[in-house]
Amino acid sequence: MPSPPRPLIVRLRNWVGDVTLGIPTLQRLADHGYALQLVGKGWARDLLAGHGWPVHVLPKTLGERVRQLRELRRTAGPEDPDLPRRLNAVCFPYSFSSALEFRLAGLRALGHAYEGRSLLLACAAPRPRGVHELEVYWDLGNVLLGQTAAPPAAIGLRVSDVHRAQAAALRAAHGIEPGCIVICPFAGGTWAKQDKTWPAFTDFVARELPAFGRRVVVCPGPGEEAIAREQFASARLLPNVDLGTYAALLQDAALMVSNDTGPGHIAAAVGTPLISVLGPSDPTLWRAWGPSVQVLRGDGTWPDRRAVVDAVARTLGRD
Secondary structure, three states, X not given: OOOOOEEEEEEOOOOHHHHHHOHHHHHHHHHOOXXXXXXXXXXXXXXXXXXXXXXXXXXXXXXXXXXXXXXXXXXXXXXXXXXXXXXXXXXXXXXXXXXXXHHHOOOOEEEEOOOOOHXXXXXXXXXXXXXXXXXXXXXXXXXXXXXXXXXOOOOOOOOOHHHHHHHHHHHXXXXXXXXXXXXXXXXXXXXXXXXXXXXXXXXXXXXXXXXXXXXXXXXXXXXXXXXXXXXXXXXXXXXXXXXXXXXXXXXXXXXXXXXXXXXXXXXXXXXXXXXXXXXXXXXXXXXXXXXXXXXXXOOOOOOOHHHHHHHXXXXXXXX
16 A cells, blocks of 8 residues: 655745756655645746646745645644654755744754754754755755765656647747747846856847747746847747746757756756856856756856857757
8 A cells, every 4th residue: 555645845945946956856755755735936836837746825924924834734734643743844945034934833844054043943954065056955855865865867847738738829829830949048146246147148149040040039037028129139029938838838949048047947957958158157056957958158257159159059960
């Protein structure tokens, strides 16, 4: 007989790239019999829909978050009488407030020791240093399962049938054939207070990509539409695409060219060839993860535009 489910409440991080890099750990825990109840941003529902894990949208205030966690603990109790005595939650974020919320909700959480929050966690694991962020999250799985294993070579993001159908309808409506080139010329946040946006991206799209004879597609996120229209007018603009449909679009793309940003991680996670253009970001810590990734970076700065063009040519078999 199969073992009864072991509910596990998991707080996701707040950025697309971080959540994507956490997928191997989540899948590993699910494969070991944990019934995941995820808490995160609303967009995580679409991104993770193919895995079938429930995603509860993170409320705004501390009080609301604590009440949400208490309700998840209450509903999980009847499924597992041992719930109060074991580690029953995982905290991916490093913040003091996230650990406090678990403690106030009466949950026994595992998380990395950081920002003086060790007393709030039932198990505070030392945070690995100098390793890729995917391996940082993977370490929490090692601790919870009591076994050390190497992380997988690929993330293996699963795309739902619903999102595949939505992507197909979107391509048909806009006349986009499979094998297009997707660009992500946007970047949220900074690295060491430096902009993560490749300065040559606009000229690269306008002057270099047309020679490859493929439709170029851009899917701006909220607040990025004006930049897409003004600076990337030659690309087919697809605004307001949810992350699950975005992942499905990427599965049928020939390649993606991206800054250091969430959609690049999604492309790598579904196995799409990715040319990741990095400037200040440290690839040893934050590169997109997977065998389909080419990281291009200069000597501590941005790569030459010709290097990116050559990488596109190689990927498309035109070198």
